[in-house]
Amino acid sequence: MDKQKQQQAYENYVKQKTPVHNLPLNMAKAFVTGGAVCLLGQCILNFCKSQGLDKDISGGWTSILLILLSVLLTGFNIYPGIAKWGGAGALVPITGFANSVASPAIEYQKEGQVMGIGCKIFTIAGPVILYGIFTSWVLGLGYWILKISNIL
Amino acid sequence: MDYINAFWVGGLICALVQILLDRTKLMPGRIMVLLVCTGAVLGALKIYQPFQDFAGAGASVPLAGFGNLLWKGVKEAVDKEGFIGIFLGGFKASAAGISAALVFGYLAALIFSPKMKK
Numbered sequence: 001m002d003k004q005k006q007q008q009a010y011e012n013y014v015k016q017k018t019p020v021h022n023l024p025l026n027m028a029k030a031f032v033t034g035g036a037v038c039l040l041g042q043c044i045l046n047f048c049k050s051q052g053l054d055k056d057i058s059g060g061w062t063s064i065l066l067i068l069l070s071v072l073l074t075g076f077n078i079y080p081g082i083a084k085w086g087g088a089g090a091l092v093p094i095t096g097f098a099n100s101v102a103s104p105a106i107e108y109q110k111e112g113q114v115m116g117i118g119c120k121i122f123t124i125a126g127p128v129i130l131y132g133i134f135t136s137w138v139l140g141l142g143y144w145i146l147k148i149s150n151i152l
Numbered sequence: 153m154d155y156i157n158a159f160w161v162g163g164l165i166c167a168l169v170q171i172l173l174d175r176t177k178l179m180p181g182r183i184m185v186l187l188v189c190t191g192a193v194l195g196a197l198k199i200y201q202p203f204q205d206f207a208g209a210g211a212s213v214p215l216a217g218f219g220n221l222l223w224k225g226v227k228e229a230v231d232k233e234g235f236i237g238i239f240l241g242g243f244k245a246s247a248a249g250i251s252a253a254l255v256f257g258y259l260a261a262l263i264f265s266p267k268m269k270k
Contacts, residue, residue: 039155039158064252089166097184106261109262128215140241142196
């Protein structure tokens with residue numbers, strides 16, 4: 001009987017301590033954060049286009065500048081706060097990718113140039129690049145086959 | 153108008169991913185991989201590019217846009233160089249983003265020291 005009570009009390013305690021996800025609120029925060037990053041991207045994109053750069057080069061500049069901004073915010077320890085508030089809004093844009101590259105590189109610098117920074121910099125970038133390249137390779141192979149067999 | 157579209161489409165993608173983040177046990181790394189692969193597949197199905205023409209940075213800044221970029225690079229390289237293009241296109245198209253992230257990330261590791269987590 002006593003044991004049961006104890007268990008009940010423990011379960012209540014766990015329930016109390018487990019963070020409750022308020023999904024609609026989190027979605028709203030992600031919407032605002034992600035939207036703001038994309039809006040900033042659009043500003044850079046339009047500025048580059050107004051300078052007479054073509055579409056691809058403008059896209060490249062947009063990525064580079066957003067990545068630079070994100071790495072700086074990561075270095076000054078501001079990005080974790082944004083990520084905590086914005087959730088997926090800070091994860092999904094390319095700034096989240098840059099954060100996932102810079103953050104472990106800074107974190108593990110004490111473990112050395114190769115095994116520390118060199119390995120850990122790819123903790124998340126590695127899988128993303130691997131599966132991205134692999135998926136596009138498979139799709140490209142399919143495209144090439146369809147193309148030489150004159151279907152496309 | 154393109155500013156408004158970029159904001160709400162980009163925001164919407166993030167809000168949808170927030171559901172994944174809260175409702176499943178998927179870790180951020182897996183979600184990023186999922187997004188890039190989804191973007192590449194949607195690109196190959198000719199869905200992502202029209203979507204990006206509408207939403208601008210709202211579609212190109214999220215990681216799915218990175219996947220679409222990889223596919224676009226592979227397709228263009230295959231059109232131009234044939235079979236070898238399958239191996240050339242992906243990295244060529246994504247070079248700016250990957251190089252920038254690695255170079256800036258490494259420089260950040262040289263300049264900044266780890267901060268205590270709050």
